[in-house]
Amino acid sequence: MLMVLLVxxxxxFLMLHLAPGDxxxxxxxxxxxxxxxxMAELRKQYGLDQPFFIQLFNYVVKVALLDFGxxxxxxxxxFDLIMERFPATLLLVFSAQILSLFVGILLGVxxxxxxxxLSSLFVNMFSLFGYAAPVFWTGILLLIAFSxxxxxxxxxxxxxxxxxxxxxxxxxxxxxxxxxxPMITLASIFFAYYSRLCRASMLEVLxxxxxxxAKAKGLSKKDVLLKHALKNSLSPVITFAGLSxxxxxxxxxxxxxxxxxxxxxxxxxxxxxxxDTPVLLGILIFSTLMxxxxxxxxxxxxxxxxxxxxx
Amino acid sequence: xxxxxxxxxxNIEARTRAGTLKVVNDLSFTIKKSETLCVVGESGCGKSVTxxxxxxxxxxxxxxxxxxxxxxxxxxxxxxxxxxxxGIRGNEISMIFQEPMTSLNPLxxxxxxxxxxxxxHKNLNKEKAWASAVELLDAxxxxxxxxxxxxxxxxxxxxxxxxxxxxxxxxxxxxxxIADEPTTALDVTIQAEILALINMLKQETGTAVMFITHDMxxxxxxxxxxxxxxxxxxxxxxxxxxxxNNPQHEYTKSLLAAVPKLGEMASKKxxxxxxxxxxxxxxxxxxxxxxxxxxxxxNNLVTRYPVKGGVLRxxxxxxxxxxxxxxxxxxxxxxxxVGESGCGKSxxxxxxIRLVEPTSGNVNLDGQNILSLNPKDMREARSNIQMVFQDPxxxxxxxxxxxxQVAEPLRxxxxxxxxxxQEKIGDLFDRVKLPRSFMQRYPHExxxxxxxxxxxxxxxxxxxxxxxADEAVSALDVSVQAQVLNLMMELQxxxxxSFLFISHDMxxxExxxxxxxxxxxxxxxxxxxxxxxxxxxxxxxxxxxxxAVPIADPDKRKSERELNFKPLPSPIHDLTHDPAPSxxxxxxxxxxxxxxxxxx
Numbered sequence: 001m002l003m004v005l006l007v008x009x010x011x012x013f014l015m016l017h018l019a020p021g022d023x024x025x026x027x028x029x030x031x032x033x034x035x036x037x038x039m040a041e042l043r044k045q046y047g048l049d050q051p052f053f054i055q056l057f058n059y060v061v062k063v064a065l066l067d068f069g070x071x072x073x074x075x076x077x078x079f080d081l082i083m084e085r086f087p088a089t090l091l092l093v094f095s096a097q098i099l100s101l102f103v104g105i106l107l108g109v110x111x112x113x114x115x116x117x118l119s120s121l122f123v124n125m126f127s128l129f130g131y132a133a134p135v136f137w138t139g140i141l142l143l144i145a146f147s148x149x150x151x152x153x154x155x156x157x158x159x160x161x162x163x164x165x166x167x168x169x170x171x172x173x174x175x176x177x178x179x180x181x182p183m184i185t186l187a188s189i190f191f192a193y194y195s196r197l198c199r200a201s202m203l204e205v206l207x208x209x210x211x212x213x214a215k216a217k218g219l220s221k222k223d224v225l226l227k228h229a230l231k232n233s234l235s236p237v238i239t240f241a242g243l244s245x246x247x248x249x250x251x252x253x254x255x256x257x258x259x260x261x262x263x264x265x266x267x268x269x270x271x272x273x274x275x276d277t278p279v280l281l282g283i284l285i286f287s288t289l290m291x292x293x294x295x296x297x298x299x300x301x302x303x304x305x306x307x308x309x310x311x
Numbered sequence: 312x313x314x315x316x317x318x319x320x321x322n323i324e325a326r327t328r329a330g331t332l333k334v335v336n337d338l339s340f341t342i343k344k345s346e347t348l349c350v351v352g353e354s355g356c357g358k359s360v361t362x363x364x365x366x367x368x369x370x371x372x373x374x375x376x377x378x379x380x381x382x383x384x385x386x387x388x389x390x391x392x393x394x395x396x397x398g399i400r401g402n403e404i405s406m407i408f409q410e411p412m413t414s415l416n417p418l419x420x421x422x423x424x425x426x427x428x429x430x431x432h433k434n435l436n437k438e439k440a441w442a443s444a445v446e447l448l449d450a451x452x453x454x455x456x457x458x459x460x461x462x463x464x465x466x467x468x469x470x471x472x473x474x475x476x477x478x479x480x481x482x483x484x485x486x487x488x489i490a491d492e493p494t495t496a497l498d499v500t501i502q503a504e505i506l507a508l509i510n511m512l513k514q515e516t517g518t519a520v521m522f523i524t525h526d527m528x529x530x531x532x533x534x535x536x537x538x539x540x541x542x543x544x545x546x547x548x549x550x551x552x553x554x555x556n557n558p559q560h561e562y563t564k565s566l567l568a569a570v571p572k573l574g575e576m577a578s579k580k581x582x583x584x585x586x587x588x589x590x591x592x593x594x595x596x597x598x599x600x601x602x603x604x605x606x607x608x609x610n611n612l613v614t615r616y617p618v619k620g621g622v623l624r625x626x627x628x629x630x631x632x633x634x635x636x637x638x639x640x641x642x643x644x645x646x647x648x649v650g651e652s653g654c655g656k657s658x659x660x661x662x663x664i665r666l667v668e669p670t671s672g673n674v675n676l677d678g679q680n681i682l683s684l685n686p687k688d689m690r691e692a693r694s695n696i697q698m699v700f701q702d703p704x705x706x707x708x709x710x711x712x713x714x715x716q717v718a719e720p721l722r723x724x725x726x727x728x729x730x731x732x733q734e735k736i737g738d739l740f741d742r743v744k745l746p747r748s749f750m751q752r753y754p755h756e757x758x759x760x761x762x763x764x765x766x767x768x769x770x771x772x773x774x775x776x777x778x779x780a781d782e783a784v785s786a787l788d789v790s791v792q793a794q795v796l797n798l799m800m801e802l803q804x805x806x807x808x809s810f811l812f813i814s815h816d817m818x819x820x821e822x823x824x825x826x827x828x829x830x831x832x833x834x835x836x837x838x839x840x841x842x843x844x845x846x847x848x849x850x851x852x853x854x855x856x857x858x859a860v861p862i863a864d865p866d867k868r869k870s871e872r873e874l875n876f877k878p879l880p881s882p883i884h885d886l887t888h889d890p891a892p893s894x895x896x897x898x899x900x901x902x903x904x905x906x907x908x909x910x911x
Contacts, residue, residue: 116372208413209410210414212368212408212414213415216366216368216405216406217400217479218396218399218401218428218432219397219401219427219431228416228419231416231418232417305418306418307463307465308417308463308465
């Protein structure tokens with residue numbers, strides 16, 4: 001896991017380093033142009049005149065000490081900047097992931113009961129829509145619908161600034177209300193995958209010998225389905241959920257931008273535009289961390305589900 | 312005695328794309344209280360489907376009872392609601408299945424799976440159900456049942472899993488137990504134990520048993536009465552003695568003729584093909600003499616697999632799969648290796664052509680030391696040794712026409728010109744008695760026996776000197792098995808082939824071999840001429856193994872007292888383990904007995 005992080009840190013640095021232009025160019029641009037001497041001065045200030053490997057080494061050491069440097073744009077420590085936004089993204093990603101898993105599995109089990117029936121067709125259509133529609137399109141559609149026609153959910157931000165006082169629950173429900181649309185939008189792609197996968201996996205398991213054994217024991221349909229079949233068909237869904245965790249994180253960037261959700265996504269978006277390298281690197285490392293932790297959680301969940309798996 | 316089950320004019324239809332197909336046709340029979348009825352027939356004859364219809368568990372939308380009725384305890388099952396049927400299943404009618412590996416839910420412990428059925432039907436609380444589950448595991452002779460109840464299926468051996476299945480089936484003292492090929496997937500020793508267990512429990516509880524099998528020897532061991540089925544129909548019914556001593560229907564006769572019976576070759580020095588029903592009586596069955604010229608000499612073959620573990624995936628132990636094995640195969644003769652699963656017999660076969668790399672030893676084929684060849688020469692040498700595998704369904708590529716699959720080794724070695732390839736493949740199809748029109752077909756269009764013929768044709772393509780047949784007929788129905796065995800013996804005479812025949816089926820081995828080697832835990836415990844091994848087994852393991860084989864004769868039943876197998880010890884040892892070399896003593900001419908301790 002540490003290896004993964006180190007490799008990502010190095011790769012990220014390389015990637016940004018190889019891109020044309022640097023922070024000095026950007027600053028010079030915003031200042032309306034600068035001469036050679038000013039440019040050299042700027043580069044020296046940001047350590048850009050050092051040899052490549054020294055820049056890299058300095059960077060890795062700093063990252064290890066949780067020092068991601070200063071944001072060129074906000075002029076704040078990157079770590080503080082990220083920590084300020086991180087909880088919002090975490091909330092969005094996890095709630096969307098849980099919602100899409102829950103809905104996906106529910107629909108998958110429902111569809112598997114009668115694989116050629118009307119309900120199964122409906123679930124398939126629904127899922128097809130889910131992963132065919134680009135997330136920003138779904139987002140904007142929901143945005144229009146809920147801002148113009150049914151204004152029951154707020155369409156941007158995370159908190160209502162008019163609510164200042166009040167106890168914990170007031171704030172809690174306020175965040176929840178704001179979370180609703182971004183969460184639905186982000187979940188809409190993934191529940192489609194999960195429901196298709198769960199349906200296929202359930203269908204396979206329902207044909208297994210031990211399901212026949214369960215029926216031969218005289219268990220009710222519900223027990224056969226939810227106890228014996230579902231538990232066995234979950235592992236591909238959870239494995240895939242773990243793998244797609246990175247896709248959820250990257251999907252979050254788009255969704256956050258659409259709904260102005262104050263998370264890492266909007267921060268990333270802004271820092272790409274302003275070429276704020278340290279911030280961008282910090283975000284990349286944080287999302288890597290999030291994905292690795294997500295994968296670790298997946299492994300632990302699989303282990304808990306299936307005694308045959310050894311880690 | 313009173314009828315417990317009576318099936319009247321049962322018809323079952325299958326819905327396929329080609330239309331409806333009658334799977335069971337006008338079937339009627341009864342099962343009396345506390346009797347064992349064996350339903351016997353080959354795959355696809357409708358015996359399992361009949362059993363499932365008795366459980367009212369026919370797969371929905373695929374199979375359907377179209378007419379006729381099934382009375383259980385004077386109740387028509389078709390008139391019961393789903394809830395009432397759920398109350399009967401597992402309670403009054405219960406079932407054990409063929410595959411113990413897949414019939415248990417892998418994610419629940421043995422104890423959970425047994426206690427679940429008790430709680431479902433007996434209204435006991437969790438603790439009491441668990442306690443009675445442990446008692447049941449004890450009754451089916453699982454050692455340390457209070458601890459093993461916490462084991463998951465993957466921690467149990469095949470035999471133990473089938474015992475757990477039996478515990479589940481008998482948990483609620485059912486009136487009838489349906490056993491669908493419960494021992495087909497098990498080793499002969501474990502089969503003997505499971506059969507004895509079912510018989511014992513049956514006597515204790517007085518439950519009736521409907522026993523479904525394709526194996527006439529098992530029928531002879533178990534049945535009070537027998538129903539013989541042949542595509543969807545009952546062709547004969549009678550007591551076990553009537554069926555075995557005086558079969559009436561042609562099909563029953565051919566079924567009995569196709570079963571190799573242990574002991575029937577005792578007076579013959581050389582193997583010979585089986586006489587199948589329908590062949591002319593005048594057709595001479597020529598014994599296969601072979602030569603005394605050695606083809607393959609194996610000396611001190613050792614194969615060990617590493618067991619990796621720890622963070623760095625280092626070798627932490629070794630599986631001693633083959634331990635100091637030596638034997639010789641003569642030109643034109645067959646050596647059989649027998650033993651239980653895990654004894655290393657397949658690894659010997661694979662080591663010979665270096666599909667697994669042996670740890671040490673000597674393999675000499677016609678003067679060429681196989682183990683010292685470089686990869687290029689090894690490739691050439693492999694054309695002399697070909698393999699036929701167990702599963703004809705899995706060992707052919709489903710997406711290539713049969714012509715290509717048989718031609719592949721020829722193209723691979725580039726020894727036959729393209730113009731004559733067609734003719735050569737045609738000859739091979741003739742040889743294995745498949746019509747040439749099959750050349751452009753795909754594997755799914757063929758039956759199991761036909762596929763195995765293709766596998767044999769593929770093995771023959773390179774004119775090998777030795778064919779390694781690894782359980783090559785184990786997956787086939789008896790009548791098909793007999794045909795394939797006869798084909799192999801015919802080819803042996805015509806082409807002077809040698810066979811290394813790897814099998815767990817003692818009766819088949821007796822039929823085909825010149826020499827027999829018995830393996831236990833990686834060692835060859837006894838090797839010698841077939842007659843000597845079968846008539847005068849010296850090693851205690853060989854003796855017990857022969858005792859376990861069911862005999863297709865209802866007068867020679869075995870009781871459980873005769874069986875005392877020890878569980879197979881683990882072949883995994885740590886890196887420092889250095890086993891003693893195998894020492895043999897010659898008890899008779901060419902009959903060698905292991906004197907080193909092999910762990911039995």
